Amino acid sequence: MTKSAEINNLNKRIGKRLILNNISFEINQGDIVGLVGENGAGKTTIMKSILGMIETNGGLISIDGKEVTVSRRDGLKNVGSLIENPVLYPYLSGMQHLELFSEAKDNGMIDYLVNHLNMQTYINKNASNYSLGMKQKLAIAMALVNRPSFAILDEPVNGLDPKSTKEVRDLIFDLNKAGTTFLISSHILAELEKIINRVVIIKKGTKIFDNYLEYFGNKVNRTVVKTSDDKAAAELLKSNDIEISMNNGELTIIGDFKLQEVIDLINGQKISFKSIQTINDDFEDDLIQILDEK
Numbered sequence: 465m466t467k468s469a470e471i472n473n474l475n476k477r478i479g480k481r482l483i484l485n486n487i488s489f490e491i492n493q494g495d496i497v498g499l500v501g502e503n504g505a506g507k508t509t510i511m512k513s514i515l516g517m518i519e520t521n522g523g524l525i526s527i528d529g530k531e532v533t534v535s536r537r538d539g540l541k542n543v544g545s546l547i548e549n550p551v552l553y554p555y556l557s558g559m560q561h562l563e564l565f566s567e568a569k570d571n572g573m574i575d576y577l578v579n580h581l582n583m584q585t586y587i588n589k590n591a592s593n594y595s596l597g598m599k600q601k602l603a604i605a606m607a608l609v610n611r612p613s614f615a616i617l618d619e620p621v622n623g624l625d626p627k628s629t630k631e632v633r634d635l636i637f638d639l640n641k642a643g644t645t646f647l648i649s650s651h652i653l654a655e656l657e658k659i660i661n662r663v664v665i666i667k668k669g670t671k672i673f674d675n676y677l678e679y680f681g682n683k684v685n686r687t688v689v690k691t692s693d694d695k696a697a698a699e700l701l702k703s704n705d706i707e708i709s710m711n712n713g714e715l716t717i718i719g720d721f722k723l724q725e726v727i728d729l730i731n732g733q734k735i736s737f738k739s740i741q742t743i744n745d746d747f748e749d750d751l752i753q754i755l756d757e758k
């Protein structure tokens with residue numbers, strides 16, 4: 465797999481505090497990687513380091529095989545970024561911002577972004593009058609206006625309403641299909657799950673998890689059943705080809721099944737139900753569990 469970016473043993477100290485502790489991970493071309501962690505975990509510091517915005521205390525960062533530091537910026541030529549609140553010029557319109565940031569005279573990208581992010585009604589007005597969400601959309605457009613091969617977006621859907629959030633998601637997918645690799649941080653895990661194909665989790669400056677989403681498997685529902693005789697109920701369900709497991713004495717039915725069929729089977733054997741609880745294992749819970757465990 466071709467690598468878009470490599471981060472090797474990245475360390476960052478601020479004063480006496482170690483903010484990043486030997487962080488290493490790779491971003492393969494075509495990936496949409498989610499960078500996840502609690503407030504203050506170090507996500508923005510990682511992104512700033514990759515972009516050569518801050519001095520680091522050891523470690524090697526390269527983009528497209530070129531080393532990036534505060535003074536070596538060759539690797540950043542095809543990189544777009546949105547980090548924290550971008551500085552907007554109050555007397556320039558959104559369109560003028562995009563024109564200022566665009567390296568090409570007219571590559572159709574400005575129209576494409578304005579349309580995809582639905583900014584037509586205000587793009588020619590002064591940015592000083594923009595709402596938080598409008599500013600955020602303009603900042604995303606500025607990050608992507610040169611059709612970067614690699615884009616780093618820190619909290620891109622911060623402050624966006626659900627419709628705008630979907631517009632940003634669709635735009636990311638569209639650009640990803642056309643060849644842009646993404647590193648995206650977000651606290652909105654349910655939203656992040658819809659976009660990313662891989663997740664890197666940071667806790668207190670240390671990487672604690674890094675894997676593709678397939679790791680989390682297909683989201684299967686589990687139904688935990690308590691009966692007057694769990695052992696007999698388990699045998700009965702198994703003999704009727706219903707997939708079950710017994711974990712810590714808990715009878716769990718896995719995957720798809722017809723609840724009425726289970727009820728009829730068990731009642732038919734004079735076993736009584738005490739409780740039935742369906743549990744949806746979702747991504748958000750999985751991530752929170754990883755964060756809590758490590």
Ligand SMILES: Nc1ncnc2c1ncn2[C@@H]1O[C@H](COP(=O)(O)OP(=O)(O)OP(=O)(O)O)[C@@H](O)[C@H]1O
Pocket residue numbers: 478483501502503504505506507508509510
């Ligand atoms: N300029 C600075 N001076 C002092 N401490 C800093 C500075 N920048 C970052 N830090 C500290 O570094 C740690 C990591 O901050 P960072 O902004 O990278 O976290 P984050 O994961 O992006 O957090 P959030 O999700 O809240 O944006 C925090 O403890 C923060 O207080």
